[in-house]
Amino acid sequence: MGWGDGLPLIPPTEERVQQYIVAGQRYPDETIAVLPPLRSEATAEKIAINAVMAGAPAAAMPLIYAAIEAMADPNFDLAGLNATTGSVVPAVIVNGPIRHRLGIPYGAGLFGGVEGAAPGIGRAIRLAMRNIAGQHVGTTSKSVYGNPGRVAGIVIGEWEERSPWAPLAARRGVPGDAVTIYGAMGTANICDVVADSGIGLLEMIGKSLAYPGANGFLPSTAYSETLIVINPVWAELIAREYPAIESVQEILWDKAALPIDWFRPEYLKPIEALGRVRADGRVHLVPEPKDVLVMVAGGEGGLHAHMVHSWGACLTVTRPIAA
Amino acid sequence: MSKGIVLDPTSSFSHDIASSGPDVGDLAGRKIGFRVDMLWRSWDWVSEIWAEMLRADGAEVSFWRSMGRTAEEGVRMNAEMNAFFDGVDTAIVGLANCGSCTSWTIHDALAAAGRDIPTVAIATAHFEDLAHALAKRGGRSGLRLQVLPYPLDTLQKEQVHAIAREQYRSLLRTLGVRDRLAQQSAA
Numbered sequence: 175m176g177w178g179d180g181l182p183l184i185p186p187t188e189e190r191v192q193q194y195i196v197a198g199q200r201y202p203d204e205t206i207a208v209l210p211p212l213r214s215e216a217t218a219e220k221i222a223i224n225a226v227m228a229g230a231p232a233a234a235m236p237l238i239y240a241a242i243e244a245m246a247d248p249n250f251d252l253a254g255l256n257a258t259t260g261s262v263v264p265a266v267i268v269n270g271p272i273r274h275r276l277g278i279p280y281g282a283g284l285f286g287g288v289e290g291a292a293p294g295i296g297r298a299i300r301l302a303m304r305n306i307a308g309q310h311v312g313t314t315s316k317s318v319y320g321n322p323g324r325v326a327g328i329v330i331g332e333w334e335e336r337s338p339w340a341p342l343a344a345r346r347g348v349p350g351d352a353v354t355i356y357g358a359m360g361t362a363n364i365c366d367v368v369a370d371s372g373i374g375l376l377e378m379i380g381k382s383l384a385y386p387g388a389n390g391f392l393p394s395t396a397y398s399e400t401l402i403v404i405n406p407v408w409a410e411l412i413a414r415e416y417p418a419i420e421s422v423q424e425i426l427w428d429k430a431a432l433p434i435d436w437f438r439p440e441y442l443k444p445i446e447a448l449g450r451v452r453a454d455g456r457v458h459l460v461p462e463p464k465d466v467l468v469m470v471a472g473g474e475g476g477l478h479a480h481m482v483h484s485w486g487a488c489l490t491v492t493r494p495i496a497a
Numbered sequence: 498m499s500k501g502i503v504l505d506p507t508s509s510f511s512h513d514i515a516s517s518g519p520d521v522g523d524l525a526g527r528k529i530g531f532r533v534d535m536l537w538r539s540w541d542w543v544s545e546i547w548a549e550m551l552r553a554d555g556a557e558v559s560f561w562r563s564m565g566r567t568a569e570e571g572v573r574m575n576a577e578m579n580a581f582f583d584g585v586d587t588a589i590v591g592l593a594n595c596g597s598c599t600s601w602t603i604h605d606a607l608a609a610a611g612r613d614i615p616t617v618a619i620a621t622a623h624f625e626d627l628a629h630a631l632a633k634r635g636g637r638s639g640l641r642l643q644v645l646p647y648p649l650d651t652l653q654k655e656q657v658h659a660i661a662r663e664q665y666r667s668l669l670r671t672l673g674v675r676d677r678l679a680q681q682s683a684a
Contacts, residue, residue: 254597
């Protein structure tokens with residue numbers, strides 16, 4: 175029938191699906207979102223069926239519904255994202271007490287490897303994209319490489335209790351239980367075993383963000399965002415020098431730039447046409463400091479940050495999770 | 498072995514317009530609008546040649562360039578696109594040459610076709626199946642599609658211009674332009 179991803183599935187019996195619908199507190203025929211590429215109506219029941227199959231906990235249904243609603247926001251450009259040649263997957267970032275209730279990882283190994291509910295939740299959303307939205311590699315998805323996160327998703331929390339700054343979702347206007355959806359073109363590590371200051375770490379992170387093939391430097395990208403995940407040890411060190419998150423974003427934005435003459439001549443015209451070359455002859459990865467998203471998570475071993483580049487002009491969306 | 502009933506996780510869709518819509522007929526006096534993009538220089542090169550040939554055949558040609566489709570710019574783009582399609586009587590929409598740009602090409606072509614004006618979406622061969630799938634699920638499986646070779650954007654300008662010239666008559670057939678040679682021979 176082609177309903178799966180190659181891994182075993184839990185049979186979505188009527189009884190099981192009913193339990194999930196009850197847990198999600200939505201009417202079964204309620205349309206949660208219309209999902210591209212096939213413009214399909216994702217009803218509460220259809221999403222619940224996929225969540226059962228994926229092995230997600232029933233208690234995660236409000237989070238799953240909120241995540242799918244957020245992905246369907248026009249600013250997220252799911253139509254383009256689900257069909258693209260790029261290797262993008264919507265990352266699900268969770269804030270609020272619900273992290274503890276569901277066991278969403280925010281410490282060591284949060285991007286993969288730590289046991290818990292996150293892979294089941296992520297897989298539920300991925301199966302919904304496959305079975306409801308109709309995203310199939312080779313036909314409706316033209317992704318050249320795909321992404322490991324397209325199997326069990328990327329579902330992570332923020333370690334709010336160890337963050338010196340307000341939670342990511344709260345800074346985006348949604349305090350408490352919230353989900354933030356970010357178009358993630360994979361993850362890459364930034365390692366530093368030398369820096370002993372906040373500015374040293376921020377300079378290393380900022381410069382590491384800026385490589386010419388990054389999404390933000392595409393000559394067709396007028397605007398985009400980028401996400402940095404800072405471990406709690408580094409966050410503490412950085413916050414001693416920069417207690418305001420806006421200062422952190424400003425420094426990262428400033429360092430994440432390349433001189434225009436790094437680009438071959440054929441790139442200059444389209445980049446200049448977008449007005450992206452600053453007076454100092456540099457092109458910044460993202461247009462403004464606010465476009466550098468910063469969150470705190472990761473193990474207490476420190477030493478590493480994670481950078482998650484964005485896709486296209488896909489803009490991050492944050493939504494509350496129903497109680 | 499015991500048997501049980503499981504629920505279907507997929508979503509169905511039934512609405513469809515299988516018609517390709519009205520034909521262009523005569524080119525003389527036609528107001529033809531090209532939707533171009535910010536990605537593909539090859540599409541700029543194809544459309545400039547086709548525009549030149551369409552003008553030589555008596556049509557008026559105008560262009561609209563699609564830019565960012567999210568946030569405030571996305572709202573502005575939609576308004577611009579609607580105004581543009583309202584001002585033409587034929588739409589040539591491209592280029593479906595990547596996954597996301599196929600998605601937006603078909604989105605915009607469906608917006609034009611929804612005005613009941615002759616509309617053709619332009620795709621490169623690698624993205625033809627995606628374009629058809631999106632048109633069908635957009636409710637218009639009959640959407641006209643003109644297919645260009647792939648890869649196209651790695652070719653030089655002269656090569657792309659040559660392809661545009663070679664494909665011009667095929668484009669006219671796709672749009673339902675009355676074939677003058679056929680008319681002459683019938684007369």
